[in-house]
Amino acid sequence: MPVVRIPTPLRPHAGGVDKLDLAGSTVKELFDRLGEAHPALRERLFDGEELRRFVNVYVNDEDIRYLEDLETPVAPGDEVSIIPAVAGG
């Protein structure tokens, strides 16, 4: 299964863990599963069906905006990281 990495400050909303193994073949499907298990976490990531402005998502080393956004395919073993966008510079 693909694994989703949770930013440390949001772990309280993910049952205290730093990664979740989730089933799905696209990023969107992973986040749907994540929402079923941890609705409070999904609410923080999404504004309706869209990712919030300051949330970046990577599949392995690539930002999903350079791939197919939420439709980006994921395979078992892929690592999906949620990264706060407000950093650097």
Next chain:
Amino acid sequence: MGAEPLEFEGRETDPVSAERVLGLKCRLCGKQYPKEALNFCTDDFGPLEVAYDYEAIARTFSREAVATRPQTMWRYWDLLPIDGEPTVGRHVGRTPLIRADRLAKALGVGELYIKNDAVNHPSLSFKDRVVAVALSKAVEFGFQTVGCASTGNLAGSVAANAAAAGLDAYVLIPDGLEQGKVLGAMIHGARVVAIEGNYDHVNRLCSQIAFRFGWGFVNVNLRPFYAEGSKSMGFEIAEDLGWRVPDHVVAPMAGGSLIGKIHKAFKELEILGALENPVKTRLHGAQATGCNPISATVKSGASKVKPVKNPNTIAKSLAIGDPADGYFASQLIRDTGGWSDDVDDDSIIDAMRLLAETEGIWAETAGGVTLAVTRKLIEDGRIDRDESIVVCIAGNGLKTQEPLLERMARPTVIKPSLEAFEALLERDAAPALATV
């Protein structure tokens, strides 16, 4: 705390000084947080910003009080987010604001100034301002290990200031930066790590590292405090103009933070009644065409900043494809009636030479970007030739020699004899004589 007396008038005896800084506040939803090492809102990922009590600040801040304080950025301590005395970077700032008449003539404008942070102490860029605040805050929070994600200047600043403060520093940079930037960090004993990839990869990794290891990363978890340090550039500009703000400021943009903080500085001085004129300054942002996510947003009028996947410019210090404050910077530029543009590598070099030849200031490539964009904005009529202009030079040319070495002639080599020198003079004069 050092042995030198600091003369931060009012600080030690002022019972309200700690209350000047209320805490952190989300720029999206307004949720409040205590003073802690956190850069984003855990409800919506919005940026956290320092919240101040300006009434408390007004009790200690005045032009007269500032005039009695040290000639460093800390003369504006009331408006910077630390609670004790600054422990790191105590000599940073108060760089020259230069009336640049020869450059003004070359550009065909009347009133032009250069804010010269190329000579900032200790590491020759404006980054010493943000690092002084971030590392003073890191000491307050009790961090022993600090770090940063850098396009070059921040690397040297964190390394130098951390060394002076006795802190351990991890400095992460994209592989392939200029020698001067890399050596400028390594000489101070920092652990310098080059990442295979571009700045955005470095940045992402630092976000993961900072929280996992509980370190103080100046532009990750300490970022709300760090960013406030840039305001001191704005305070100094206003003070040196006789507590007036200019009609135009042109600032370089990488992450897009500096430009917003200069404007915030002007607005804070206005709130405190310290200015002679109202803040109507137009903020203009400068980028390189090879990495122009913010200027492209301004020019297209888009509401979302489209990141640049593979930045490619000699202005490496501005090569951030996915700028954290790109959204706010583009909004600010529009709201103040400013503009943003971008320039290619040859224009950058031309502008570096123009600044050096007219004003004797050797800026880095990012300075070339800022001046080249200023020139473009003047030519395009976006900056009125009769209005006052401040161009922000944020880094030093000594650190970005590579692109110049590729393009500039070598010195002429001659024998140590008078004949050889006279022959040289003849050769120099020949073309001129020929055209008489």
